[in-house]
Amino acid sequence: MENINFGIDLGTTNSGIGKFQAGKVNIYKNPVGFRDTLPSVIAYRNARILVGDKARELTAVQPENVFSSFKRKMGSEHTFHVPATQENKTAIDFSALILKELINFVGDEKPTSAVITIPASFDTIQSNATKSAGYSAGLQEVLLLQEPIAACLAYANTQNISIDESKNWLVYDFGGGTFDVALVSINNRELKVIDHEGNNFLGGLDIDNLILEHLFCPILEKELGTENLWKQMVSAEKSAYSKLFFELLYRAEEAKKELSIKESVFVELELDLASKFIEFEITRQQFNELIHPKVDETVKLTKRLLEKNSISNKQVERIILVGGTTYIPYVKEYLHQEFESTVDSSIDPTTAIIVGASYYAGTKNKQNLSTEKAEIKEDLPTKLQDVKLVYEVNSQDNDELLTGFVPNEFSGYYRVTRTDGGFDTGLISFHSKFNEFLKLVPKTSNFFNVKIFDKHQILVFEKENLSINHGIYNISGQPLPNDICLEVDDTLGTTYLERVFRKNDILPLSRKLYKTISKTILKDSGEKLIINIVEGKAETSPASNLCIGYLEINSEDLSANLLKGTDIEIDFDISESRDLTVNIYIGAINLEISQVFNASAKQVSIAKVRLELEKSLTNIDHEIEEFSNNNQEEIADRLNDVRIEIIELLKALIDIEDDLVTDKIYNIDERKRKAFQVYDDLVRRKNVIAEIEEYQAYKMEIKEELLLKPNPKIEHVFNNIIKNEAQFLNSNQTSLIKSKTKELQKISQEIYFQNDESYVSLFYQYSYKDLDEYSNESIAKKHISNGERAIKDAKYTELKAIISALYHLLKVKPKDYFEDKNGTLGLK
């Protein structure tokens, strides 16, 4: 038979829900704001019903429409008048709203039965009222459990405490707004609350106020030159300091949390009124002295509870802590000092009740309570079929209108939430049609869940992941016909295209890129930094694309040397009329250049075209040879045609060297692009596949090595390299894949040299060199003979030292293959 599994803490200040699953309790987070708990507060505002955090924050603005601590009125005839809706509500109605909200935390498998906790002080009427709230929230079965019992269960289960004899435990529950203590007797058969004590108006908030009043105010009074600051802040009459109160309260809460971990904290406050920042220190000692009276009050209540029941301190085996205020170390210390019992704070005190309730639910079978169910529950509502939702998929506004139509004179409620947890309309009543402006997070996709409830607030329609893109498209603008790319250096001495804007992006567009300088450019050295912006396809070779912006920064124009590795910021803006504006900023040498490239004026550099043509010749010769060797004569022939065209273009370039008048260079550039496009089509795909294969081969090799000889450090580096694998393997950019392969090769070498024997072959590489390559031949000779002896005796540490000595003797040091090559453009 199925178990209930769901446990709910329906608290005075905060509530929460959990589920027992596979031996553990999972606490559900609020999908709005992602917290474990939900403030037990209801607010009515602008025809909305708000539950939780947003409701609580309205307390100051519309106190008459905000309802909290209604649990204290559970089971009474007290009704709450809601001015906003002109309705009268009971504590049961509000509790049902809280429960419905908690049930919403649970994903697809909504609970039909649940265990709900109640205070030890609840009588039969109050308990039944809690059950009623559960039924009107849609639950078909409700089991009640006293909060102290739930806390004990949570601790006993998570710590696997075995109970052989009868013991007394104290459950000390010091929450945000209330304090409760219960004496529980526990044995191997049952847990029972013997008696309890409490104060409904003593909690963590009182401590925050104390910090503010007694630690902050005296310092601030001096700074601000005022008296009675506390009174001025909290008085009903508005003063200049009313605003300060909230900021100080926030700082006080932060200080309290920090003091639970640290011995002292620095509090920093911005005083708008005095236009300055002030800083002061609070020690834990000061804090403990301050809160002592409050903690002592709880201890007195606890002692009274024990006295009433004629139980001595020694008879209390364990005090278990519940509620957020018990995070404060002094609470634990003082309890330990006063009662000499084990003070148990081993599990999260804010969720202990939920955990306990869920454990209990995990042991209880679901019952067939058809009679009870029939009284309260109506027939299950039918799901709505023809709901029509109308909205724009793409928007550049901060809000986007969603209209919902429900046929057949439907009356009920709707609620829209954003899946990132940052937006929630609350429940809003409507008839047939609703309009809601949805708030969008800028420049990204926004996903919303739309829910419609019937008049009993039972879910009858749900649409998940309704998507609205902000700022990505603008239907009124022109789309880009091609990618716009920046040519950048890779680490291998070649260049590739980095996409700045994507084909079909809508104009106008702007983007900032952060790059680094890939070669040192000394002032007046004649070197230059090249910014080349092209239009075409990002995954092709740079030379096959149309240059739309070309800028050279010459070494003569630099105010200082531009060093490799320096940061460079490049801003790109394309207007609706396709003008490209590039702003370049190099902070290190304080260089700022802004250039507008007009779409009608082509930018071609003879030097750059020549360089591209010359570089490609070597590659094309190599490719022709490879295709011929593989009997792919047809491709080899076509490549040969491209080769001839390149040679002709180089000749043509010589002819126009001094030609500043005609537009021959544009013709050459056009022919060059065509030639490179053909070359790309014939060769690029093959090369990309070859690169991917090489990458995969290294990856497999390293994986196997790591399996045989695990090394967490290398594994970490390896995982970092392959992290975005899908992205770079699908980029069609040989440069990108090649640089990743190079990183893998570096790891592979590192693994290889983990083995001492690897140094033997390295040593022989040095010993086979001509002696005249060393700066001192006789010393080198001596090292080599020592090295041979070290190999014979398997003395590898010595061998490593000899290799290092030989390296230092070399006149010309061998180049490190893994060192990044200087770029040709100067931009990486």
Add this chain to the structure above:
Amino acid sequence: MKDIITQIFEIENKIKPEDFATFKRNFQRIYHELEQEGFIVVNPKDQPYDERDASIEANILNENGSNLKITKVLKPTIYKNEGGNRILIQKAVVIVE
């Protein structure tokens, strides 16, 4: 990480408006790098108060409750992108009046 972001935000707010130009690029760069790591930081200052905005925790001063606006931000809103999903990891703490 959210604590570090909050500290960066605090430093940014401590700089006097007349001195801010010197630091502007640095902050832009920091927020850009954070975005690359999946963190989106939103400063809701001067936005009108919206009771549906669950990304802020408001302390409301003006008790007559009309034309409410965010006048001070003590902590910014932080979202984190994880595996294509964006989730709220820190609510902004703001003063509304």
